[in-house]
Amino acid sequence: MASFFVDANTVISALGFVGNESALLEYAQRGLCDLVTNEHVREEVRRFLERQPGLSAARRGQAMARLARRIVMLPDPPREDLAAARRRVSDPRDLAVVVGFEGSGCDFLVTGDQGLRKGVPRALTTRQALRRIEAALGATDLPAEDG
Secondary structure, three states: OOEEEEOHHHHHHHHHOOOHHHHHHHHHHOOOOEEEEEHHHHHHHHHHHHOOOOOOHHHHHHHHHHHHHHOEEEOOOOHHHHHHHHHHOOOHHHHHHHHHHHHHOOOEEEOOOHHHHHHOOOEEOHHHHHHHHHHHHOOOOOOOOOO
16 A cells, blocks of 8 residues: 655645545545555645634634544654755745655655656656555546546
């Protein structure tokens, strides 16, 4: 079974929209893949949800609980590891994601960030992740939206 480290943009889309990202979350719920992230990403998702004016505290809490049920949460990488990676990660905001992925043992990083995908050899779009899962299952049905 494949394991995927998910970035904040993937998680936010999974929680808020119907499409590839929510399908990936559903696959994890069904035990077809493992989804992993770290505290940095969780905090980024929480801050995003807090900035949504139409989202009540109860709905934010439900979204965060859904995330906790379906995604394995790892601690953030040590500061020394982040400092050591600074030269090879172009955007400092991506440090905790890249170093977290590298230390996670996951097969792939799933992100909507095109720049991050270019810089990380095992980074995929959500659609590519779904294709890998479905190929392993012998299925070909994909959600219509691209992600």
